[in-house]
Amino acid sequence: MKTKRQEELINSFLSELEEPLKPIYRELILYLSEIGYNPHKQRSYIVFKHTLHNKQIAKIGINIYKPHNPFFALRFSACRDYSQRFADIVREAVAKQPYAEPNCIAGVCDYCAGTADSHVYTHIFDNGEIRFLCGSGALEISDIAAGDIAEIKQLIKEEHTYLLKHQAGIEWN
Numbered sequence: 001m002k003t004k005r006q007e008e009l010i011n012s013f014l015s016e017l018e019e020p021l022k023p024i025y026r027e028l029i030l031y032l033s034e035i036g037y038n039p040h041k042q043r044s045y046i047v048f049k050h051t052l053h054n055k056q057i058a059k060i061g062i063n064i065y066k067p068h069n070p071f072f073a074l075r076f077s078a079c080r081d082y083s084q085r086f087a088d089i090v091r092e093a094v095a096k097q098p099y100a101e102p103n104c105i106a107g108v109c110d111y112c113a114g115t116a117d118s119h120v121y122t123h124i125f126d127n128g129e130i131r132f133l134c135g136s137g138a139l140e141i142s143d144i145a146a147g148d149i150a151e152i153k154q155l156i157k158e159e160h161t162y163l164l165k166h167q168a169g170i171e172w173n
Helices: 004-015 022-034 084-095 146-168
Strands: 037-042 045-050 056-062 070-074 121-124 130-133 139-141
Touching: 004 022, 004 037, 004 045, 004 056, 022 037, 022 056, 022 070, 022 146, 037 056, 045 146, 056 146, 070 146, 084 121, 084 130, 084 139, 084 146
Parallel strands: none
Antiparallel strands: 037 045, 045 056, 056 070, 070 139, 121 130
């Protein structure tokens, strides 16, 4: 963590977790911090933004309806190679009704840099219908387990590389 206040914020969050979840969340938080994403309190949750592009990549918090039940949401819209678990998360997000195509697909939004197809969540349904979801949002990853950490870190790295390149003009590997 960068500051004492940020460290206190994270320690307060971790203190709310059951023991098996603490090391999982701690590892993800430390990875985000290592690559420059600093935690900030926003409403009832903690968001992680980078100073070079000021875009949110992750969000954590405690589900207010289920005490001690944390949530982790990740922006991974620029990623294209992920497991079925993450494909299902995208499918569920784009399947929500009512469906409205994101403005960037129509070319009327400039919030995210890069071509729309490079930063929107996309799902092709069995009937051939293609749906998109704005890529600026983080999608909740439920029931995170230790086995998810490697893939989540890879998705963070890919999204971070995209954001640095397209939002900050910096090449990073």
